[in-house]
Amino acid sequence: MGLQYLFVFAQAHEEFRIPELLSIAELHGFEVTFPPPPSDISRPFMVLELESEVHARILARRCILVKFVCEFYGRGKAYEELHEQTRNNREKWSQYTQDTSFKFFISAYNHTVPQKRMKDVVESFHYMDFQGKIDMNNPEIVLACFEEYRDKRGTTRHKHEGDGDFEEVFFGRLLEEGTARPLVKTFDVKKRAYYGNTSMEAEISLLMANQTLAAPGKLIYDPFIGTGSMAYTTAHFGALVFGSDIDGRQMRGKEKQPGIIRAAAQYGVAHRIIDLCTFDVTRNPWRCGELFDAIITDPPYGVRAGAKRLGRKARPDKAPRPKPAEPFSSKRPDDEPYIPPTMPYELSSLVVDLVLLARYLLRPRGRLVFFLPTVTDEYEELDIQTMLCEGMEVVANSLQNFGTWGRRLITIRKITSERYPPPTFTSAQDTPDDGKAHTPAHKDFREKYFQGFKKAEDEQFGETTET
Amino acid sequence: MVRLITHNLLACHVKGCTSNNFPLQFKDVQVELREAEFNPDFLRGFIPRLEWGALVDAARQLGDTSLPAEPPEMLDDDFLQKLHHVLLEVHIEEGAMICPNCNHVYPISNGIPNMASAYHQPIHNVVN
Incomplete structure (x- = not known):
């Protein structure tokens, strides 16, 4: 049996906690043993087993969702039970009883412990x-005690009502405060030199970076880099970042120095942005595959930024344009010599293409980390299977719930060392709609979003989008 | 930006342009040198992905002759420092990259190359 550590998590993104711990453990090559099921992952306290204190400290310093890590002494539905366990763990703390300076830290989740009872x-x-x-x-050790109360939001009550009526209480010696958590403030989008209306919030960008196992010496690619939100966080953890986007204006902004470079410089990581290129990832110029350790991206799903790819929309009602007699001139006033026409890119085919692209461009064991928007009521486990191809497996799937819809942070690992050809980006045509294949709930997400996620009674949207 | 590591990974992808489409040739380039972090492990891991001849030629075109024609057997620190400089510290800020096969021009502006190719245009229409 390993050593027991009490982890206290931030009160957010509960489905992201375990994947984050596992990612950082994998990055540093150690194991985490979780409590046997059934465990309620919505609770912010977890007693985990680790081989050494060093591992506990690594997790506290890198996991965005960790608030505190303690050497675990005891827990209980009441203090009596906690004290009994703590007595039984005497060998863990007896070394501090002689002449170690100390203090107690008493805290509660969903509650404030009154000063008077703290003393008790x-x-x-x-x-x-x-x-x-x-x-x-400045004590040498801090003894930390956490009471966990039920969520009482939405009820009118006296400040200290229900004091002591906790679900469970936990006790241990504080090892580290989560030192990665303040990065959420550091990377605050509002304080960034350059951002756009599709920029990803700081906390999620950091969680995504951890899912990629970003570290010095790794090369990470964002094929829909936009305003670069995830480039800054992955580069912060030491990785080199390559970005591309179909729309160069997103990466550049208005000034001469590209916006992404300006924001990266603010975080001291501009030298880790290897390059930014304008191209449509479905028409990409990569000379070969197996280049990257991870691909991190928030693909456009058509709500705030339309997903586009090069090509002309099929418009059967219009006669084809006559071919220009003269070849295109590249002399245009701005620095983009030719802006090719684009057409919409339906989400479910975009995602299938993205996984195929990742299989081609990732090194073996490399990871693809991206967000998939889904309709909450219609989502099924099977939806994720529709996007997988041979050699790729799902490592984590965490929901950020917005009510009628949500987005899932999907982490996929390349488990093959076989070489695959570059994808053709014709997955939509390659899989004929014979009505037998499973239709994932994220298909035609844009249309569903703008129709307010009406129930499937009107099966109209399936047809309206075909045109 | 447009470091030589990037140049070494990009090929022309105009529709139908599939042979002799790498490496792209520099034209009217403005070069800047900027320091980058030296990471020998990254360099060692990346050497197998490089087209060595293309890298040496590109560096020579820009006036850097520090790299040997073949990667050495022994990857000592002195060699890795030179490779680091060529791969990561040479930035092309302005100019263009031209496909040796179809002559498609990929312009570079403020360090960002426009690698978009007009795929629906036949090759002869793209020639500048």
Whole structure:
């Protein structure tokens, strides 16, 4: 049995907690043992087993969702139970009883412990018999106690009503505060030198970067880089980043120095942005595959930014344009010599193409990390299977729920070392709609979004989008 | 931007242009040198992905003759430093890259190359 550590998580993105821990453990090559099921992942406390304290500290320093990590001493539905466990764990803390300066840290989830009872709680630990001096400012050890209350939001109550009526209480020695969590402030989009209306919020950009296993010496690619939100966080963790976008204006902004480079410079990582290129990823210039350690991207799903690819929309009602007599002149006023026509890119085929592209461009064991918007009521596990191809497996699938719709952060690993040809980006045509194949709920997401996710009674949208 | 590592990975992808489409040739380029972090492990891992001859030629075109014609057996620090400089510290800010086969011009402006190709245009229409 490994050593037990109490993890206290931020009160957000609960489905992202375990994938993040597992990713950082994989990056550093160690194992995490989770409590046996059934465990309620919505709770912000978890007692995990690790081989060493070093591993616990690594997780505290890199995981965005970790608030505190403690050496675990005891837990209970009531303090009696907690004290009994703590007594049984005497060998873990007896070394501190002689002359170690200490303080207690009493905290609660969904509640505020009144000052008066804090004193009682501290005194209930008298049996530990700590002889060292109490030092509130700079103690050698901090003993942390966390009470977990039910969510009481939406009820009218007195400030301290229900005090002591907790679900469970946890106790241990504080090892580290989560030092990666303040990065959420560092990367705040509002304080960024350059951003756009599709920029990804800081916390999610950081979580995505952790899913890619970003680290020094790795090369990571964002094929829909836009305003670069995930480039900054992956580069922060040491990776080199390559970006491309169909629309060069998104990467450039208005000034001479490209916007992404300006924002990267603000975070001190401009030198890690290897290059930015304008091209449509379905017409990409990559000379060969197996180039990248990870692909990280938020593909356009057509709500704020339309998903586009090069090509002309099929317009059967119009006669084809006459061919110009003269070849196109490249002398145009702005720096983009030729802006080719684009056509919409339906989400489910975009995603299938993205996975095929990742299989081609990733090195073996490389990861693809991206967001998939889904309609909450219609989503099925099977939806994810429709996008997979041979050699690619799902590592994590975490929902960020917005109500009627949500988006899932999908992490896929390349499990093959076989070489595959570049994708043809014709998955939509290659799989004839014979009515037998499973239709994922994210198909035609844009149309569903703008129709307010009406129930499938009107099966109209399936047809209206065919045109 | 447009470092030589990038130049070494990009081929012309105009429809029908599938042979002799790499490496792209530089034209009227403005070069800047900028320091980058030295990471020997990254370089060692990346050498197998490089088209060595194309890298050496590109560096020579820009006046850097520090790289040997063949990658050495022994990847010592001195060699890796030179490779680091050529791959990651030479930036092409302005100019163009031209396909040796179809002559398609990929312009570079403020360090960002426009690698979009007009795929529906036949090759002869794209020639500048």
